[in-house]
Amino acid sequence: MSLLELRKLNKHFGGLHVTNSVDLTLRTGEIHCLIGPNGAGKSTLFRLILGEHHPGSGDILFAGENITALKSFARIHRGLSVKFQVPGVFKGVSVRQNLEIALQSRHRGAELEAEIGRLLAFLGLESEQAQIAGNLSHGQKQWLEIGMAISLKPRLLLLDEPTAGMSPEETHMTGEMVQRLNADGMTVLAIEHDMAFVRQVAHRVTVLHLGQVFAQGSIDEIVADERVAAIYLGQAHA
Amino acid sequence: MRGFLSLFRHLEGPQTAGRGPAFWSLFSLVLVAACAYPLFSDGYTVGNTVYFFVWVFIALSLCLIWGYGGSLSFGQTAFFGIAGYGYGVLTINFGSAYGFTLVALVLAIAIAALFALLLGYFMFFGRIAGVFLGIVTLAVTLMLERFMAQTAGPEWHIGSARLNGFNGMSAMPPLTIPWPGEPLVLFADIGLYYVVLGLLVLVYLGLRILMNSAFGNVIVAIRENPERAEMLGYDIRKYQLITFVIGAALAGLSGVLYTVWGQYITPSSMGMTAAALPLIWVAVGGRSDLTSTLIGTLAVLAAFQALTIYGSQYALVFMGVLLVLTVLIAPNGLVLGTMNWLGRFAARFTQRAG
Ligand SMILES: Nc1ncnc2c1ncn2[C@@H]1O[C@H](COP(=O)(O)OP(=O)(O)OP(=O)(O)O)[C@@H](O)[C@H]1O
Ligand SMILES: [Mg+2]
Numbered sequence: 005m006s007l008l009e010l011r012k013l014n015k016h017f018g019g020l021h022v023t024n025s026v027d028l029t030l031r032t033g034e035i036h037c038l039i040g041p042n043g044a045g046k047s048t049l050f051r052l053i054l055g056e057h058h059p060g061s062g063d064i065l066f067a068g069e070n071i072t073a074l075k076s077f078a079r080i081h082r083g084l085s086v087k088f089q090v091p092g093v094f095k096g097v098s099v100r101q102n103l104e105i106a107l108q109s110r111h112r113g114a115e116l117e118a119e120i121g122r123l124l125a126f127l128g129l130e131s132e133q134a135q136i137a138g139n140l141s142h143g144q145k146q147w148l149e150i151g152m153a154i155s156l157k158p159r160l161l162l163l164d165e166p167t168a169g170m171s172p173e174e175t176h177m178t179g180e181m182v183q184r185l186n187a188d189g190m191t192v193l194a195i196e197h198d199m200a201f202v203r204q205v206a207h208r209v210t211v212l213h214l215g216q217v218f219a220q221g222s223i224d225e226i227v228a229d230e231r232v233a234a235i236y237l238g239q240a241h242a
Numbered sequence: 243m244r245g246f247l248s249l250f251r252h253l254e255g256p257q258t259a260g261r262g263p264a265f266w267s268l269f270s271l272v273l274v275a276a277c278a279y280p281l282f283s284d285g286y287t288v289g290n291t292v293y294f295f296v297w298v299f300i301a302l303s304l305c306l307i308w309g310y311g312g313s314l315s316f317g318q319t320a321f322f323g324i325a326g327y328g329y330g331v332l333t334i335n336f337g338s339a340y341g342f343t344l345v346a347l348v349l350a351i352a353i354a355a356l357f358a359l360l361l362g363y364f365m366f367f368g369r370i371a372g373v374f375l376g377i378v379t380l381a382v383t384l385m386l387e388r389f390m391a392q393t394a395g396p397e398w399h400i401g402s403a404r405l406n407g408f409n410g411m412s413a414m415p416p417l418t419i420p421w422p423g424e425p426l427v428l429f430a431d432i433g434l435y436y437v438v439l440g441l442l443v444l445v446y447l448g449l450r451i452l453m454n455s456a457f458g459n460v461i462v463a464i465r466e467n468p469e470r471a472e473m474l475g476y477d478i479r480k481y482q483l484i485t486f487v488i489g490a491a492l493a494g495l496s497g498v499l500y501t502v503w504g505q506y507i508t509p510s511s512m513g514m515t516a517a518a519l520p521l522i523w524v525a526v527g528g529r530s531d532l533t534s535t536l537i538g539t540l541a542v543l544a545a546f547q548a549l550t551i552y553g554s555q556y557a558l559v560f561m562g563v564l565l566v567l568t569v570l571i572a573p574n575g576l577v578l579g580t581m582n583w584l585g586r587f588a589a590r591f592t593q594r595a596g
Contacts (some may be wrong), residue, residue: 054473056469075477076472077472077473077475077476077478080473081475085473088469088470092469092470093467094462094466094467095467096466097462098256101256101459105460105462105463105471106474108459109474109475109476149470156474156475
C-alpha cells in the first residue's frame with residue numbers, strides 16, 4: 005500500500021527547473037529519507053507536497069486521493085504534518101503555549117492539559133515549558149516543532165533536516181524519537197544531511213539531484229553507489 | 243453552565259497582563275472610583291471624560307488587529323467614519339422615537355462591519371499582508387475622506403440627511419432610551435458617561451476572554467508565524483477576516499459614540515492625522531496587551547489635551563517625541579514595560595517574603 009504518490013511533478017522558478025518530473029512513492033509505515041546536495045530541490049518538494057507551492061504539472065496522491073488542488077490547511081486535515089527546515093515555532097510565546105496552539109483543535113480542558121504534559125515529557129522539554137520559545141537552543145526549537153507537528157497525529161510526518169544544529173547524542177535521541185513514532189504507525193519522510201541519522205532510521209533512501217530522482221534503495225545500496233558518491237556522499241565522507 | 247463558567251476562566255491568561263487577586267482588586271477599585279467619579283465632578287468635565295472613553299474603543303480595535311493579530315491597519319479610522327456617518331444618516335432620517343437611536347447604533351456598526359467583511363475578504367483571501375495591508379487600508383481611508391469632503395453640494399444627500407462636504411454632518415439626535423413617561427436623552431454628560439463606561443467594561447472584559455480563548459491563541463499564532471499556523475491546519479484567512487471584522491465593529495462603536503457625543507461628524511475624522519493618532523496611543527501604551535492599550539490611550543489623550551492649552555503645535559511635537567521615546571526605550575510600549583517590571587518586582591518581593 006502506498007500512502008503518498010508523487011507523479012511526474014514539475015516546478016519551475018523562472019528559468020530554474022527545481023523539480024524535474026519527480027516520481028516518488030512512499031509505502032505506508034516506512035521511514036523514508038530524502039538526501040541530496042544543497043539546492044537539489046528537497047525543501048521545494050516538501051512545499052509542493054504541502055501545497056505552499058503548486059506544481060506546473062504532475063499529481064500528488066495521498067491515501068489514494070488526488071490532493072494536488074487542495075489548500076495547505078486542508079492537506080493537514082487529511083493527515084499531513086511538517087517540521088520546517090528553519091524551525092517554525094511561535095517565538096514570542098511560551099513553550100507550553102506553542103503546544104497548546106497545536107493541540108487545542110483536537111483536545112479541550114483537562115484532556116488538553118494532560119496531552120500537553122505527555123508531549124512535554126516525550127520531548128524532554130518539561131523544565132522549559134514556561135520559557136519563551138524564542139529563547140530555546142536551536143536543538144530544543146527543533147524538538148518543540150517536531151512536537152507541534154506530531155501533536156496533529158499525522159499519518160505522514162514530513163521532517164526537513166530535523167537534526168540540523170544538534171550534537172551527535174541529540175541526533176541519536178531524535179532518531180529514537182522518530183523510530184518510536186514510526187512504531188506507533190506514523191509514516192515518515194525526512195530530509196537529512198546527517199548520514200548517521202539516515203543509517204539509524206531509514207528503511208529506504210531517495211537521492212535527489214538537480215531536481216531529479218537520482219537513485220533509490222536501502223542505505224547500503226546508496227552508500228555503495230559510485231554515482232551517488234560522485235555527486236554527494238563523496239564530499240560528505242571525504 | 244460549565245461552558246459559561248469556563249468563559250470566566252479565560253478572563254486571565256498568557257495573552258493578557260494582569261492576573262490574580264491583586265489585579266482584580268485593583269480593577270474593582272478603579273471601577274468603583276469610575277462609577278463614583280461623576281458625583282464629585284461637573285457636567286463639563288464628565289463630558290470630557292466621555293470623550294476620552296470614546297477613543298478607547300478604536301484603540302482596542304487596533305490592539306486586537308495589530309497588536310495581537312500582527313496586521314497593521316490604517317482602516318480603523320474608515321470604519322469609525324462609516325459608522326459615524328451611518329448613525330447620522332439613519333437618525334436624521336428616522337428620528338429618535340421608539341428607541342430608534344439604539345437601533346441606529348447597532349445598524350451603523352453593522353454597516354462598518356459589513357464594509358470590513360468585503361474589504362477584508364479581498365485582502366486576506368487575496369493573501370495581502372504586512373506593509374501592503376497597511377497601504378491598502380490607508381488608501382481606503384484617505385479615499386473615503388476625499389470622497390466625503392467633496393459632498394458639499396445639495397445634490398449630496400441620503401434622504402433628508404445632507405452630507406455637507408468638509409463641514410460635515412451635524413444635529414443628529416443623541417442616544418435616546420425609551421422610558422415610561424419621559425424618554426431618557428443621553429446628552430454628553432452623566433447619562434452618556436454611564437452608558438459608555440458600561441460598554442467599555444463589557445468590551446474590555448469580552449476582549450480579555452476572546453484573546454485568552456482558543457481563538458485568541460490562533461490569532462497570536464498567526465502574528466508569530468502565519469506559515470506555521472496554517473501548517474497546524476488552521477485556515478488563517480478566516481481567522482484574520484473574523485478579527486478584522488470584530489476590530490471594525492469596535493472602531494465603528496467608537497465612531498457612533500463620537501458622533502453621539504458631539505452631535506457631529508466630519509470627513510477629517512477619517513483623515514491622515516485621525517488615522518495616525520490611534521497608532522501612537524496603542525504603540526505608546528503597549529499594542530500587544532489590552533490593559534496597556536487602555537491605560538496608555540487614556541494617559542496620552544489626557545496629556546495631549548493638557549498640552550493643547552499651551553498650543554496644539556506643542557501637543558503634536560509631544561506625541562512625536564513620545565513615539566520616538568517608546569520605540570527607543572520600550573518598543574513593546576511604555577505602560578506594558580512598566581507593568582511587566584512591576585510584575586517582576588512583585589514576584590521577587592513575594593518570593594523573599596515567602
Ligand atoms: N521561492 C523560491 N523562488 C526562487 N527560487 C527558489 C525558491 N525556493 C527555492 N529556490 C531555489 O530552488 C533551488 C532548490 O531549493 P531547495 O530549498 O528546494 O533546496 P534544498 O534541496 O532543500 O537545499 P538545502 O539542502 O540547502 O536545504 C535552489 O536553487 C533555491 O535557490
Ligand atoms: Mg532545504
